Amino acid sequence: MARFAGATAVVTGGGSGIGAALTRALTSAGANVVCTDLDVAAAEAVVGATAGAPGTSRAAALDVTDGDAVRALIDEVVSTxxxxxLMFNNAGIVLGGNTELLAPDQWDHIIDVNIRGVVHGVAAAYPHMIRQGSGHIVNTASMAGLAPAGLLTSYVMTKHAVVGLSLALRTEAAARGVGVLALCPAAVDTPILDAPGVGGFTGRTYYLSGQGIRTPYAPDRLAREALGAIVDDKPLLVVPVQARMAWRFSRMAPGLMQKLAATFVADQRVRQQL
Structure with a gap:
């Protein structure tokens, strides 16, 4: 991974899960990482665990819903x-359950974090990359952004937006020397699997029964593969193989995929007594 030696990277949502794994992978590859999180203590713990790696890391508090704060942090990194x-727009939340139970403020919150949080990162980092004539933006989406199913309606909506933003920006950024990658994993073994939903929704049951996957994907494996996808300049990273198969099937037979998803959602309602 010589590509990353000495590179400057910013990771949002770096205090746990995929963000923490990205921080570990980047420092192992020799990058200098700013690991950011709303919970700065969690980010500091991740940074502490990378001591001795070829690269360096430091923690910073960051609320990705605050566009001014995101811009100020990126400007400070560039100044220093x-x-x-590398800009990893990774921070995200999920809120599962029956759509009619979601309150307007819950819709606003997931839009603010999952969509505006990514937009803020792009808006802050992309102009610097244009001036440099190089760089890579990596946005954490989800398999949910490629093959939708109910009971995750708000999350699916936001991740579709992230995929669309990433693929559209990629076609524009190529002429500026900037790469764009969207990460679209199925269930990854992170705290998001156990995030509370509405109306008794249980995420871990949903994710692991709905994607033909009994064991969630290891975040460190995803992080290593993400670095490889950057080197290969891929537009999307869809893992594991079951997720790629489901994505391809949804593209070939969208109507049938919708019927299967409806059956799955109905089964989940019975299982979880929703």
């Missing part, structure tokens, strides 16, 4: 390091 090579 002279550049920003």
């Amino acid at each position: 390091d002279g550049r920003i090579d």
Whole structure:
């Protein structure tokens, strides 16, 4: 991973899960990482665990819903390091359950974090990358952004937006020397699997029964594969193989996929007594 030696990277949502794994993978590859999180203590713990790695890392508090704060952090990184090579817009939340139970403020919150949080990262980092003539933006989406199913309606909506933003920006950024990658994993073994939903929804049951996957994907494996996808300049990283198969099937037979998803959602309502 010589590509990453000495590179400057910013990771949002770095205090746990995929963000923490990305921080570990980047420092192991020799990058200098700013690990950010709303919970700065969690980010500091991740940074502490990377001591001795070829690269360096430091923690910073960041609320990705605050566009001014995101811009100020990126500007500070560029001022200190002279550049920003990698921007990982990874922070995200989920809220599962029957759609009619979601309150307007819950819709607003998931839009603010999952969509505006990514937009803020792109808006802050992309102009610097254009001036440099290089860089890579990596947005954490989800398999939910490629093959939708109910009971995750708000999450699916936001992740579709992230996929669309990423693929559209990629076609524009290519001429500027900037790469764009969207991560679209199925269930990953992170705290998001156990995030509370509405009306008694249980995420871990939903994710692991709905995607033909009994064991969630290891975040460190996903992080290593993400770095490989950057090197290969891939538009999307869809893992594991079951997720890629489901995605391809949804593209070939969208009507049938919708029927299967409806059957799955009905089964989940029975299982979880929703």
